[in-house]
Amino acid sequence: MNEIRPVPPGIDPSVPSVARMYDHYLGGKDNYASDREAAAAVIEASIRTGTDIRVAVRDNRAFLGRTVRALAEAGVRQFIDIGAGLPTQENVHQVALRAAPDARIVYVDNDPIVLVHARALLADNPRTRVIEGDLHDPAAILDDPEVTRHIDFGQPVAVVFCAILQFIPDDAEIAAILETVRGRLASGSHLVISHPFPGEQPDEVFDTVSDVYTRTRSGSFTIRGSKAITSFFAGTELLEPGIVPVQNWRNGDTEPDFTVPSYLGGVGRLI
Numbered sequence: 001m002n003e004i005r006p007v008p009p010g011i012d013p014s015v016p017s018v019a020r021m022y023d024h025y026l027g028g029k030d031n032y033a034s035d036r037e038a039a040a041a042v043i044e045a046s047i048r049t050g051t052d053i054r055v056a057v058r059d060n061r062a063f064l065g066r067t068v069r070a071l072a073e074a075g076v077r078q079f080i081d082i083g084a085g086l087p088t089q090e091n092v093h094q095v096a097l098r099a100a101p102d103a104r105i106v107y108v109d110n111d112p113i114v115l116v117h118a119r120a121l122l123a124d125n126p127r128t129r130v131i132e133g134d135l136h137d138p139a140a141i142l143d144d145p146e147v148t149r150h151i152d153f154g155q156p157v158a159v160v161f162c163a164i165l166q167f168i169p170d171d172a173e174i175a176a177i178l179e180t181v182r183g184r185l186a187s188g189s190h191l192v193i194s195h196p197f198p199g200e201q202p203d204e205v206f207d208t209v210s211d212v213y214t215r216t217r218s219g220s221f222t223i224r225g226s227k228a229i230t231s232f233f234a235g236t237e238l239l240e241p242g243i244v245p246v247q248n249w250r251n252g253d254t255e256p257d258f259t260v261p262s263y264l265g266g267v268g269r270l271i
Helices: 018-025 033-048 053-073 092-099 112-122 138-143 145-150 171-184 203-213 226-231
Strands: 078-082 104-109 128-132 158-162 190-197 262-269
Touching: 018 033, 018 053, 018 112, 033 053, 033 203, 053 092, 053 158, 053 190, 053 262, 078 092, 078 138, 092 104, 104 112, 104 145, 112 128, 128 145, 138 145, 138 171, 171 190, 171 226, 190 226
Parallel strands: 078 104, 078 158, 104 128, 158 190
Antiparallel strands: 190 262
């Protein structure tokens, strides 16, 4: 059986969850039949666009690891992962603590199953905290007592938004969220962002994907072009190689291909 039991309070297993769907794409087992059915529809739709969401999310996960490692090696010692998802291999704390054993990490999510699993996994790890938080209210995340006790906002912090901003349909709201976060960060802090990108496919090709995600707890999915994704890094200085398909971020010399659907990702430094 692939079902996770028991069902935590407040969870309707008949409603797909983006975190559990993502877990399924990565080959995990912390998901329900509804998640697998929804994920199967997204996988089928993604293959019709000339890509495979399962490959894309693995590339995105590897991008997360490379960015965290690069920042930790560059001296960043504090990380906040917003929309962290279910624990899998090479989580932020695992990568960061290998490079910097004194690093501090906060995971933020609003999915009860994510919170249950992350808290159980990290209960004995003094370098990490797990809090419930809603991306729509970034100030509440940053002001959470667990966060303010663990993170010194007078020192550089890396805030991670990997594969999460697509669930907010309003570009203006995303700009406001990122402005709120930037306003709390010290010089030398960083934003790590990845977001689905259509390549040269027309947006309507992704209508099936959007329809599937409207039935999840998140309720929406918005694919964006490079101009919109670039705007998320306003107020920062992009680290090399800039905003590229995630599989190309500091991963050898392969020439980036912006014609195929992918995640675009980058790291911006606050000056």
